[in-house]
Amino acid sequence: MLDAMGVAILIAAGVAVALGLVIRKVAFSHSRLPVTAEWIGDLSKDRYRPMLRLLDGSDLEFLAEQPGFDRRMAAKLREQRCRIFKGYLQRLEVDFGRATVALKVLMLQSREDRPDLATALLRHQLAFGWGMALARTRLFLYGWGVGSVDVSGLVGVFDQVQSELRGALPLGVAA
Amino acid sequence: MPIAVIQRFVSILLLVGSAATAAKLFRSGLWRKYRVFSFYFVFRIPNSIWPLVVGDESPVYFWLFLITSPVFVIAYVLVVAELYRLILEKYRGLQTMSRWAMYLATGLSVLLSVLALLPHFTPAMPQSSRLLGYEYAIERGIDFSLVVFILLLLLFLSRFPIPLSRNVVVHAGIFSLYFLTAALGLLLHALWGIRLSEEVNLFLSGTSLVCVAAWLTLLNPSGELVRAPLPVFGFGDEGRVLRNLDTVNAALLNVSRRV
Numbered sequence: 001m002l003d004a005m006g007v008a009i010l011i012a013a014g015v016a017v018a019l020g021l022v023i024r025k026v027a028f029s030h031s032r033l034p035v036t037a038e039w040i041g042d043l044s045k046d047r048y049r050p051m052l053r054l055l056d057g058s059d060l061e062f063l064a065e066q067p068g069f070d071r072r073m074a075a076k077l078r079e080q081r082c083r084i085f086k087g088y089l090q091r092l093e094v095d096f097g098r099a100t101v102a103l104k105v106l107m108l109q110s111r112e113d114r115p116d117l118a119t120a121l122l123r124h125q126l127a128f129g130w131g132m133a134l135a136r137t138r139l140f141l142y143g144w145g146v147g148s149v150d151v152s153g154l155v156g157v158f159d160q161v162q163s164e165l166r167g168a169l170p171l172g173v174a175a
Numbered sequence: 176m177p178i179a180v181i182q183r184f185v186s187i188l189l190l191v192g193s194a195a196t197a198a199k200l201f202r203s204g205l206w207r208k209y210r211v212f213s214f215y216f217v218f219r220i221p222n223s224i225w226p227l228v229v230g231d232e233s234p235v236y237f238w239l240f241l242i243t244s245p246v247f248v249i250a251y252v253l254v255v256a257e258l259y260r261l262i263l264e265k266y267r268g269l270q271t272m273s274r275w276a277m278y279l280a281t282g283l284s285v286l287l288s289v290l291a292l293l294p295h296f297t298p299a300m301p302q303s304s305r306l307l308g309y310e311y312a313i314e315r316g317i318d319f320s321l322v323v324f325i326l327l328l329l330l331f332l333s334r335f336p337i338p339l340s341r342n343v344v345v346h347a348g349i350f351s352l353y354f355l356t357a358a359l360g361l362l363l364h365a366l367w368g369i370r371l372s373e374e375v376n377l378f379l380s381g382t383s384l385v386c387v388a389a390w391l392t393l394l395n396p397s398g399e400l401v402r403a404p405l406p407v408f409g410f411g412d413e414g415r416v417l418r419n420l421d422t423v424n425a426a427l428l429n430v431s432r433r434v
Binding site for chain 2: 015018022023026111
């Protein structure tokens with residue numbers, strides 16, 4: 001009986017903590033979008049083109065054939081590339097986040113129901129979240145010399161979102 | 176001091192608190208927005224009077240408790256539905272998404288509360304009545320599912336930059352606490368039976384009193400003001416247009432110089 005009560009109290013405490021965190025987030029969150037819409041025009045998958053070949057391994061294969069290139073140098077090069085790639089991933093995540101928040105703002109301001117945006121948003125967020133988790137896992141393995149990282153799918157999802165956003169903007173808002 | 180005396184004192188405070196809260200809601204005009212919630216408080220007044228007048232050993236007390244408890248449970252569900260409607264009725268663009276969120280939240284909360292009811296508690300202490308046992312179990316399940324529903328609803332809202340009024344946040348927070356402690360208290364009733372029913376009842380009354388005091392002090396007309404507005408994507412951005420024109424002008428001047 002005491003065990004059951006202990007479990008019940010633990011569950012209640014857990015739910016109370018979760019409620020407190022969610023209420024805090026809802027009460028104190030602020031929209032982090034810039035006031036103007038100019039930044040939408042800067043969203044482009046071209047910014048992430050270098051990511052597509054940064055870790056493809058062809059450079060390392062070429063260098064491995066060169067005299068004097070050893071495993072220590074390869075590890076250092078992989079580490080540098082990982083650091084640069086992480087920066088790109090973070091930037092991509094920020095841009096995707098801003099684009100999805102902008103889409104949500106457009107949904108909130110719409111005078112009609114937007115099931116099209118709802119479906120697209122849900123699909124893209126799930127795909128991006130999954131793609132990002134995979135990319136990070138593969139990046140970790142790449143740091144240890146295992147495999148490579150292909151983010152073409154991830155960049156493709158971002159491209160779809162920014163296209164949806166441009167398409168959903170009111171006429172006359174530059175993008 | 177005997178528990179019965181403390182219980183009576185808390186019950187009187189609950190009556191006064193409920194009456195004061197109902198009066199505040201009607202006087203401030205907040206009842207127009209929180210209709211179900213206001214009438215719930217009006218209903219609390221007679222429901223706080225009869226336990227003070229009717230002896231708790233009498234069959235009348237037992238049957239009045241059994242009749243009024245389901246009414247309260249229905250009122251809780253309606254108040255949570257009212258909260259949900261108040262937050263989302265302004266945002267037509269979210270109708271589909273909020274409907275999905277509601278179906279998911281309802282399904283998950285019912286599933287979790289059914290799972291929570293599956294363990295069959297057979298307390299060593301005798302229970303006062305089988306009917307009461309069923310009533311406690313149903314109420315416990317509904318209270319827990321309402322907590323989970325509010326939690327999931329708030330989680331859904333946190334994904335959108337929806338500016339919420341202080342009153343709505345306070346309302347959701349206090350009701351969550353109220354349902355959670357009610358569910359916990361009813362679980363203690365199921366575990367400990369009539370042996371600790373006085374202590375459990377005092378715990379339930381005490382948390383009700385805290386919640387009523389919080390509603391009385393924290394809900395007011397100024398809490399209806401919404402914080403930072405959303406950014407607007409529209410035509411009014413004159414600065415942006417002027418900058419674009421400047422850029423075009425500079426480009427044209429550049430071209431004309433080369434020509």
